[in-house]
Amino acid sequence: MEIKKDILWRVYLCVIGMGLFAIAILAKVFVIQNVQGAKWRSLADSMQTQYITLDADRGTIYSEEGRMLSTSIPYFDIRVDFAADGLRENNGKIFSENVDSLAIALNKLFQDRSIKSYKNILEKGYRNKSRYFLLKRDITFEQYQQIREFPMFRLGKNKGGMITETKNKRINPFQLLANRTIGLYRDNAQNVGLERTYNQELSGVTGKRLMRRIAGGTFVPMDGFDIEPENGKDVVTTIDVNMQDIAESALMKMMVENECEHGTCILMEVKTGKIKAIANLGRQPDGSYWEDFNYALQVGEPGSTFKLATMISLLEDHYVTPQDHVDLNYGRWQIGRRTVYDSEPHHLTDVTVKHAFERSSNVAMAKLVYQYYKADPNKFVDHLKKLKLDEITGIDLVGEGHPIIKTTASKTWSATSLPWMAFGYEVGQSPLQTCMLYNAVANNGKMMRPYLVNAVMEYGKTVKYYEPQVMLDSICSRTTLRQLQDMLVGVVNNGTGKTLASPYYAIAGKTGTALVANGKRGYADKIYQSSFAGYFPAENPQFTCVVVIKNKAHAKKFYGASVAGPVFKEVADKLFAIAVDKHQPMQGNEQIDTLLAVKSGQGSDWTYIMNTLQLPWQGMLSRKNWVNADIEDHRFSFQPMALQHGYVPNVKGMGLKDALFLLENAGLKVQVKGSGKVVNQSLAGGTAIADNKTIVIELS
Known part of the structure; x- marks a missing residue:
C-alpha cells in the first residue's frame, strides 16, 4: 500500500x-x-525583404563649347525569372518553343559560348525554377537593345521572364585630355578634380528599391515599391577641347623628346581668368606619359619667372627705373659665404636694369633687392603679399598647394634669404599662381581669379552661373605696368626668349631655369626645372600661358627657352591662327605675289576662282576655253590655248589632271614622270598625231 x-x-x-x-x-x-508581435513580425519581414540603394544618374561634365568631357554610360545585367507564369503555363510551351532560337541568337550576339552551351544553361535554369538567374553581365546599350528583341524575351517580363538591371559606368570620352583636371569618379574611392569639387551637384539624390528574399538566399525586386532617384546636375566647364588638345600635344612632344619627368601647360583667358586648357603629364614606369597628377597646383621654387614680382617691388618703390644701370660682375656675385651665379655664362658688367631683366640675370636681381631692402626685408615681403603670392588662388579644384613666402620671423630665414628670394629661390609658388600674376600684367593690372566652371545646369537650364572674380583692381601703378609690359616684350625680342619671337605677332614673357634638389642628394644630379610664362598677342593680350617642365637628371636641354619655350610657342602660334580675334590688316595696296605658282587649265575653273576671290586679272578668259595662266605686272594673265583636232596639245604648265584629260581625248597614250605641273612633253605641242602614239610628260 x-x-x-x-x-x-x-x-x-x-x-x-x-x-x-x-x-x-x-x-x-x-x-x-x-x-511582442509587432516586433517579431517586423524582424521576420526584415529577414525576407530589404531596401537597396538606387544610384542616381550622375551629371555630365561638358566643355565650354558643349562637348562631353565626363559622362555616365549605362550598362546592363540580364537575368531570367524561370518561374514566371508565362514560362510555366501549358507545360512550359513558350520556353520549349523558344529555347533553341534564343540560344542561337545569344551565340550570334556574344560569340562567347556555343549554341549547345547556351541551350544547356537555359534548360538548367528552367529545371531549377531559378527566379533570378544571371544570364549576362555588363552588356552595352546596343547589345541590350538587341537582346530585348530576342525570342522569348520580346514577350515581356511576365511571359518571357527577362529581368534587366541597369548600372552606370563613368567614362572620359577624350581620355587623356585634361583627364586629371576633369577628375575621376569611383565608388568607395578617393575622387579627384572637378568630379570631386562638384560631387554634390553631379551626384543627385539616391533612390530605394524593395527586394524580397527567395529560395537560395537570392533577393529579387518587388514591383511598385521603388523610390526613384533624382538625377545629378550637369557642369559646364571653361575648358575648350581644341585648345586643350593643342596644349596637351605641344607638351607631350617636348616631354617625349627630352625624356622629362613631368610638366604642365596652363592656358588662361586674359579678361576673365577662365582656364581654357590645363595639361599635366607625368612619366610612367614604362616610359609613357599620362595625366597622373595636377602639377599646375604643385608648389615649388619658381626660378626666374618670379623676377616679375621682384621688378614690381623695385619699380613701385621708385628704387630703380628700367634705364638705371647695374653691375653684373660677369655673372658672379658673392654675398657672405654664398655666391650668386647667372644661369648662362657671359662677360657683361655695366648694363641697364631692363637689359639685366631681359638677360634674366640672377646677380642683378639679388644685388638690387639686397641693396634697397636689406635694412627692411619685410618691405619687400609686403609687396609679394600684396600680389597675393602668399595665398592660394582659390581655383575650384581640391588639392591646391599653399605657397611659401618667408618673412624675417620664419625659422628658415637667413642672411641670404632676401637676395635668393629675388630670383625665385627660397620661395614656393605653383605654376597656377605664376599664371595669375602674369595674367594681371596682361590685363592692364587687374588680377583675376582663375576658375574652371561656367555653370551648373539641370535639364538644360542654368541653375547656377559663375562669373569672373576680380582679386585686385590694380597690382601696380600705370607707369610701372607699362614698364613691365615693355620689359616682357624685350625678353622675347632681345633677351633669353628671342628664339621664340614671331614675325606675325608680338609675345611678352619671361624664361625660367631653376636647379631642383633631389632629396638627400641635393643638387648633385643637375635636375633643372624649365619654365616660360607669358601672354600673346602682346599688343592686345587675349591668352596667358605658363609652361613648367621638370627635366630628368643631366638632361641635354634644360634652359627655359629651349624646353618650356617651344611648348609655349607652339600653343601661341596655333591659337593665333584659329582663336585670336582678327588683328588689324597690314596697310598697303593689294598686289598679287609674283612668286605664286599658277597652272594652265580650264577657263571655267579660273573664272570661278577669279570671281570668288575677286582677284585682279587681264587677258582673254571665258568659261568655255582652255587658257595658259601666268603672273604679269602683279595681275593674273590669261591667254587662250590653241587646240586642233589631230594635233598634240601643248600641256606645259598644266596640272596632271587637266593634262591627262586633253592628251587622252586627243587619242594619245600617256606616260607620267614626277609630280607637280607639266614642265616637259616628249611630243611638242602642234605636232600631228600618228596612230598609236605614246607621249611622255615630265612633272616638277
Missing part, C-alpha cells in the same frame, strides 16, 4: 509539473503574439 501511494505521488507530481510547463508555454505564446 505504501508503495502504491509513493508511485501515485510521483505521478501526480509529474502531471502537475507538465501542466505548469504547458501553462508557461501558452503564456509565452500569448506574450509573443500579442505583446
